[in-house]
Amino acid sequence: MTVKQLRAFLAVAQTLSFTQACERLHLSQPALSLAIKGLEVSLGGRLLIRSTRSVRLTPEGESLVPLAKRLLAEWDNTEELLRQRFTLQLGRLAVATMPSFASNLLPPALMAFRQRYPRVNITVHDVINEQVIDMVRNRQVELGVAFEPEATGSLTFTPLFVDRFVAVVPADSLLADHERLDWATLLTHDFITLQRPSMVRRLLEQQLETRGIVLPTAFESHQLATVGRMVASGLGVSAIPSLCIRQMQELGARCLPLVDPVIERAVGVVTYGTHELSVAALALQEVLAETTRPPLPAPRR
Numbered sequence: 001m002t003v004k005q006l007r008a009f010l011a012v013a014q015t016l017s018f019t020q021a022c023e024r025l026h027l028s029q030p031a032l033s034l035a036i037k038g039l040e041v042s043l044g045g046r047l048l049i050r051s052t053r054s055v056r057l058t059p060e061g062e063s064l065v066p067l068a069k070r071l072l073a074e075w076d077n078t079e080e081l082l083r084q085r086f087t088l089q090l091g092r093l094a095v096a097t098m099p100s101f102a103s104n105l106l107p108p109a110l111m112a113f114r115q116r117y118p119r120v121n122i123t124v125h126d127v128i129n130e131q132v133i134d135m136v137r138n139r140q141v142e143l144g145v146a147f148e149p150e151a152t153g154s155l156t157f158t159p160l161f162v163d164r165f166v167a168v169v170p171a172d173s174l175l176a177d178h179e180r181l182d183w184a185t186l187l188t189h190d191f192i193t194l195q196r197p198s199m200v201r202r203l204l205e206q207q208l209e210t211r212g213i214v215l216p217t218a219f220e221s222h223q224l225a226t227v228g229r230m231v232a233s234g235l236g237v238s239a240i241p242s243l244c245i246r247q248m249q250e251l252g253a254r255c256l257p258l259v260d261p262v263i264e265r266a267v268g269v270v271t272y273g274t275h276e277l278s279v280a281a282l283a284l285q286e287v288l289a290e291t292t293r294p295p296l297p298a299p300r301r
Contacts, residue, residue, distance in 0.1 A: 008035035102126035129199035159268035182260035190218035190236030
């Protein structure tokens with residue numbers, strides 16, 4: 001039983017005329033008759049009784065009419081729903097991003113996406129970097145935004161930009177007068193950082209260890225916002241990805257270029273291997289590539 005056969009049967013059943021049914025469906029009479037015959041063969045009996053003067057339904061044909069209406073309505077609704085999804089007139093998408101990206105660079109990207117595709121709804125899971133990777137790997141989300149994984153395995157990483165760590169200091173401290181800071185100077189002050197297993201914390205410790213520098217920790221927090229507020233309050237200094245500069249400045253801290261060593265890591269879109277993305281996911285990936293540009297701290301004049 002095919003959709004074409006059901007449409008042919010319903011047209012005849014509603015008009016009780018092969019001629020009118022042909023006009024409605026834009027079919028020739030032989031094609032219409034063949035569709036009805038094929039439906040009767042597949043179901044095992046006659047649905048219509050046709051004479052030279054009239055067409056009438058058999059009892060089985062009458063019982064098929066409401067079923068055919070419902071099946072064709074569901075088919076049409078499904079076809080339209082999929083068409084809307086393919087054309088991004090409708091849809092839903094789940095993404096995972098690390099909090100530093102979610103609270104800083106993601107909102108402008110979502111605004112651009114929403115302006116283009118206002119009926120595609122997005123669920124954002126702002127979780128730590130490691131959970132972003134796990135959610136993509138476990139197919140809980142179609143794509144994630146994270147630091148480049150140390151080992152991709154079944155994942156595909158598409159870089160958006162290279163993020164460089166910057167120093168965060170109290171706005172009223174003597175350090176704020178510098179054009180840039182080196183790590184040796186920064187670490188003469190109490191250091192505030194994220195708690196393990198934060199990827200930011202791990203990156204800092206790994207990179208500094210190669211220079212024989214142990215990262216001292218005076219205060220720890222799970223949230224970057226708390227780190228920024230602590231720095232702004234004068235409790236110490238910190239180092240954060242440059243994509244968090246605006247957030248730190250809004251909290252009252254000052255950000256400066258950080259050198260010797262320069263610590264940087266690629267940020268990008270993580271997807272599951274060669275798995276085909278939905279049209280909505282591909283559109284969001286394109287918008288992210290267009291809109292995400294991390295700010296860099298301007299040297300103090």
